[in-house]
Amino acid sequence: MKKGFKIIVLAKQVPDTHNVGKDAMKEDGTMNRAALPAIINPEDLNALEQALRIKDQYPETQITVLTMGLPKAVEVLKEGLYRGVDKGILLTDRKLGGSDTLATSYAIAQAIKTVGDYDMVLCGRQAIDGDTAQVGPQAAEKLGIPQITYAEEIQEITESSITVKRRLESGVEVVKAPFPVLVTVHGSAAACRTRNAKFYMKNKNDESNIITWGAADINVEDEKVGKAGSPTTVKKIDAVVLQAKESKKLTSSDQDVDTLIKDLLSNHILG
């Protein structure tokens, strides 16, 4: 039996969508990430935990966290290192800005190919900002490997395969896939552990386990990334506003509730 696996975890830095202000969008419809508090995408933490559990069991496992974003997305890599990850890769380049999911998954796949050797790629099911859940399956397609989406639990891992319980809308499915494979992890999977004091002390002021790559390092074709490489165009963005209706105000008195019911009945809302 192998003593370890090679795992790449994809993690995205996202604006905390609980706290979205007016200045979150730029004129051209792209996000102004700088204006929002940044966190690790929640389901990416679930993915990270799955990787760390494999490493708990097979200590020679090598985990690399890969993030694409602004230079400050390095924070995501740090959080990984504080929890026991071996290496972080920051993919950052102006050329990659404005990418839709197709261009994003292409760049990520190129970065993974540059890393080279891996057994599995683990990522979150969905990011809370773009909200598409497309990057995982698209990266798998670009890498030419199978995918297992909505993983809730890794049930078995052998030298050459992984068995995963998937959480579907209407039930569960258990599937087995050979390596290499890409797995998207569902929010119902185990929560991520907290930082570990030892790893924190070791990595706090040490950048030696972090690599920064630009577009040139991963061999991308310019016309396949950024806005140019994105088939989707954002035509417009509207902030959600409440449109107040003319509403009838009632109290909880017997008379008012009686009126409400009579109103609904006479308008055939209730039969």
Next chain:
Amino acid sequence: MNNLFVYCETEQGVVADVSLELLSKGRKLANTLGCQLEAIVVDYNLYNIGKQIYKYGVDVIHVADDRKLAPYQTLPTQKIICDIIKQEQPQIILFGASSVGRDLAPRVASALRCGLTADCTSLEIGDYEDKKTVKEDNGELRTIVTPYKDLLYQIRPAFGGNIIATILNLQARPQMATVREGVMKKEVYDENYKGVIKPFDWKKSVTDLDFVVEIISRQIEKSKINLKAAPVIVAGGYGVGSKENFQLLHELADVLGGEVGASRAAVDAGFTEHERQIGQTGVTVRPKLYIACGISGQVQHRAGMQESAIIVSINTDENAPINAIADYVVIGDVAEVLPKMIKYYKANSK
């Protein structure tokens, strides 16, 4: 002819509701575009597929029917759909934003290098002028305008429901989008509508390697709770206070012939089961009557219920955001108002 396609998801040969909803919407869009509506189905034992879907106005059904293709597996289905698209050149293809659709559509889009818009809440046809500013050799700026006709406007919430974006796919074809179950209305177009079946020679598209992911076991439960079909929904939020109080909602729903729904906060608090959650990360509903009990009405909740015909809000807080979209606002305690509603409904309805 560049037609409009819908991928029809099936479970044991039965077409999913979300696909029927997409066919209904697809028929309308196809009429606007003056093109045909075609469906793709990949499963086993599809002998009554025509009977199930022609009436939604389907002109052509592309069928890959084989024991090996059921139940749904990503890779073979992706290969088949890609080859049908290459052969038929549709201008638009729609997928359900379901467990299956969201596993499949991105993979298809990536293989075809097409744009894909996730989780649309509205689809329309419209024109667009793309403006690009370029710098001439002499340093002057010039604007190039490229007009596009009859594009699919793909309208979707993002950023946790705080914004609504309209997304276009200008050049790559087909234009691809996913739509959540319950967002579009299921409507029979013509009971007697007849199309044709085109069997697809799937063995040319799929190799043994596409079956590397092995399904070990599967438990698909048919949900007993059918929120989408309920004409009346009595939905409870955190303000309902307890699991016991939720029983009051069930009593009211029973007498009104409705179903019980919930906000996420009520589900998280353990008052009721997750399948009842309404909103962005739950079900989208549009009943005739929506009674919101102790629900504040955050944007993520409203996203799943704001198209209800009539909204009643029962809330102790006069300023709860939900009240702004309610037709009737009852200021009061849920535990006091609900028993009265049951009482007066029984008294007034004969």
